[in-house]
Amino acid sequence: MLGVFRVLCLFAVFEAVCLLDTGMLFPRESSSREVKELNGRWDFRADKSPNRNQGFEKAWYKSRLAETGPVIDMPVPASYNDITQDPTLRDFIGWVWYEREVVVPARWIADEGTRVVLRVGSAHYYSVVWVNGVKVTEHNGGHLPFEAEIGSLIRKDPTQPCRITIAVNNTLTLDTLPPGNIQHMDDHTKYPDGFFVQNIYFDFFNYAGIHRSVLLYTTPKAYVDDITVVTDFLDNTGLVYYKVSVQGAATATLKATLMDKNGRCVASSSEPSGVLKVVDVNLWWPYLMHENPAYLYSMEVRLMATDSRSTYEDVYTLPVGIRTVNVTSTQFLINNKPFYFHGVNKHEDSDIRGKGFDWPLIVKDFNLLKWLGANSFRTSHYPYAEEILQMCDRHGIVVIDECPGVGIKDIRSFGNSSLTHHLAVMDELVRRDKNHASVVMWSVANEPAAEMPPADFYFKTLIKHTKALDPSRPVTFITDSNYARDRGAPYVDVICVNSYFSWYHDPGHLEVIPIQLKTQFENWYGKYQKPIIQSEYGADAVAGFHSDPPVMFSEEYQKAVLQSYHNVLDQKRKQYVIGELIWNFADFMTVQGITRVVGNKKGIFTRERQPKAAAFILKERYWRLANETGRLPVWTKYPCSF
Numbered sequence: 001m002l003g004v005f006r007v008l009c010l011f012a013v014f015e016a017v018c019l020l021d022t023g024m025l026f027p028r029e030s031s032s033r034e035v036k037e038l039n040g041r042w043d044f045r046a047d048k049s050p051n052r053n054q055g056f057e058k059a060w061y062k063s064r065l066a067e068t069g070p071v072i073d074m075p076v077p078a079s080y081n082d083i084t085q086d087p088t089l090r091d092f093i094g095w096v097w098y099e100r101e102v103v104v105p106a107r108w109i110a111d112e113g114t115r116v117v118l119r120v121g122s123a124h125y126y127s128v129v130w131v132n133g134v135k136v137t138e139h140n141g142g143h144l145p146f147e148a149e150i151g152s153l154i155r156k157d158p159t160q161p162c163r164i165t166i167a168v169n170n171t172l173t174l175d176t177l178p179p180g181n182i183q184h185m186d187d188h189t190k191y192p193d194g195f196f197v198q199n200i201y202f203d204f205f206n207y208a209g210i211h212r213s214v215l216l217y218t219t220p221k222a223y224v225d226d227i228t229v230v231t232d233f234l235d236n237t238g239l240v241y242y243k244v245s246v247q248g249a250a251t252a253t254l255k256a257t258l259m260d261k262n263g264r265c266v267a268s269s270s271e272p273s274g275v276l277k278v279v280d281v282n283l284w285w286p287y288l289m290h291e292n293p294a295y296l297y298s299m300e301v302r303l304m305a306t307d308s309r310s311t312y313e314d315v316y317t318l319p320v321g322i323r324t325v326n327v328t329s330t331q332f333l334i335n336n337k338p339f340y341f342h343g344v345n346k347h348e349d350s351d352i353r354g355k356g357f358d359w360p361l362i363v364k365d366f367n368l369l370k371w372l373g374a375n376s377f378r379t380s381h382y383p384y385a386e387e388i389l390q391m392c393d394r395h396g397i398v399v400i401d402e403c404p405g406v407g408i409k410d411i412r413s414f415g416n417s418s419l420t421h422h423l424a425v426m427d428e429l430v431r432r433d434k435n436h437a438s439v440v441m442w443s444v445a446n447e448p449a450a451e452m453p454p455a456d457f458y459f460k461t462l463i464k465h466t467k468a469l470d471p472s473r474p475v476t477f478i479t480d481s482n483y484a485r486d487r488g489a490p491y492v493d494v495i496c497v498n499s500y501f502s503w504y505h506d507p508g509h510l511e512v513i514p515i516q517l518k519t520q521f522e523n524w525y526g527k528y529q530k531p532i533i534q535s536e537y538g539a540d541a542v543a544g545f546h547s548d549p550p551v552m553f554s555e556e557y558q559k560a561v562l563q564s565y566h567n568v569l570d571q572k573r574k575q576y577v578i579g580e581l582i583w584n585f586a587d588f589m590t591v592q593g594i595t596r597v598v599g600n601k602k603g604i605f606t607r608e609r610q611p612k613a614a615a616f617i618l619k620e621r622y623w624r625l626a627n628e629t630g631r632l633p634v635w636t637k638y639p640c641s642f
């Protein structure tokens with residue numbers, strides 16, 4: 001009976017309530033698809049006119065940017081804020097303009113049966129894109145990709161170079177995610193003419209610009225537009241439920257082939273949707289839970305279609321990890337085995353690049369995660385680059401995937417237009433990340449003002465919508481420790497609680513931690529009987545500050561906070577606490593303010609990724625937890641292997 005119910009749930013994924021009508025598959029090369037990265041140096045100008053609107057008034061997109069004013073060099077991908085010595089650009093609010101000319105391979109233009117797609121991995125926050133002066137798309141929101149088909153446009157005049165102009169505006173409003181608002185200061189005895197600030201209610205620098213790769217890729221005219229995969233297993237047989245959607249062809253034949261790591265076909269089908277059965281399945285297991293973690297199959301989808309002009313073949317290959325996720329009132333189960341999150345919260349943040357995508361940083365961070373013995377992280381407080389999730393799939397790092405619903409503190413941000421946008425962002429997030437084995441839970445928000453009356457309807461709707469989008473994964477939202485005020489908790493599957501005892505509450509008093517943390521867990525569990533993750537805890541430590549006895553901001557104090565939390569976590573993890581995520585993996589930049597000394601220093605690593613004393617405490621603990629709760633891979637005998 002349970003099995004039948006589960007299968008019905010899995011099929012419900014394919015009937016999801018998503019309003020988006022196209023897919024957003026990660027661009028991959030194949031025998032039918034080419035990818036051309038447009039990363040590197042772009043021309044750039046910030047529109048510093050008083051209303052920030054000169055670029056639109058003077059139509060900067062119509063000619064080369066250098067013809068309408070001065071331009072500077074700007075790397076893509078990167079935040080623009082820390083690239084120059086200009087303080088007004090670091091703190092700039094408004095439209096900035098990027099431009100680059102591209103040589104498009106002649107065969108892409110010559111072949112009318114080729115779609116040419118321009119894709120932006122993410123740009124913060126609002127973007128408008130033109131090609132040769134013609135607007136091709138706009139996108140509302142950072143952290144998620146958007147694209148436009150530009151083939152017909154570049155074919156109009158193949159002798160012209162392809163000039164791509166992207167205008168990006170980082171202004172936040174009460175309806176954006178995260179929300180913010182602009183405050184004009186009109187008192188001329190205090191402020192210069194036209195002075196304004198952007199108020200935000202979240203604790204990281206609002207880096208802006210083109211943060212992820214811009215690229216062109218091709219597909220044939222008839223193509224695989226989307227693939228949805230949900231997995232299960234029964235005894236030794238893996239089950240891959242899949243659905244392929246096709247665009248550009250009225251009828252097409254399809255072949256879906258699942259291959260193991262050695263490229264051997266283990267199952268195949270000619271249907272656009274169905275189930276692939278894998279005998280003697282290798283399940284996808286988290287890092288440190290199994291000696292052979294992160295096993296990935298490859299699902300090759302091959303499409304053939306014919307129209308009056310031509311025959312098209314498209315090939316797309318998707319990595320697939322076969323695993324299940326379930327939640328009981330006291331446990332989080334992966335492949336029906338209890339999973340304990342011992343991990344971190346991260347940020348996309350580093351010096352010079354800001355939130356710009358950077359492979360060396362990403363690989364370094366994964367090496368540090370594995371060194372630490374971390375088996376999981378939360379994408380606090382927004383969706384991370386797809387390449388990061390691919391690394392999680394490859395290494396078995398479990399992810400709580402969070403949308404940018406952070407800092408929702410103003411009652412006006414609980415209205416209909418905010419909610420509509422929040423639902424749309426969840427649609428885009430689930431569409432992008434649904435096929436990652438590493439993603440085990442959606443987080444719809446972080447510490448909203450959940451005590452406000454409209455929060456009840458808002459979160460009920462949001463969580464219900466997210467569950468309908470993806471019935472195969474649990475949903476949470478991250479709350480602060482005050483259980484009495486909470487209006488979202490009744491609807492979530494897992495309670496995620498942030499608390500900073502002896503830091504924001506009773507600063508300097510380490511002795512309050514045992515009692516306050518115990519009370520926190522007992523209140524939440526008593527009220528909701530749902531498993532709990534300590535989704536944030538920690539303390540600032542300025543690397544190199546030492547004090548014994550410990551005082552706040554010293555490395556010793558950070559260590560002591562962690563140790564006190566760990567004592568209570570060790571009691572409660574035997575009952576219903578299913579995880580602990582330190583705040584934060586690394587120091588990160590914030591707005592300037594009297595509580596932040598060049599950023600938030602709660603990292604156990606510095607911003608340059610060097611360990612503080614707390615990193616060693618955590619490493620010792622995480623490996624101990626792994627030894628107790630999981631199975632260590634054979635190679636961990638050789639500590640230098642990561």
Ligand code: GCB
Pocket residue numbers: 202203381446447498536583600602
């Ligand atoms: C929190 C927030 C996080 C902050 C952190 C802090 O509760 O979720 O964004 O950075 O506290 O250090 O204050």
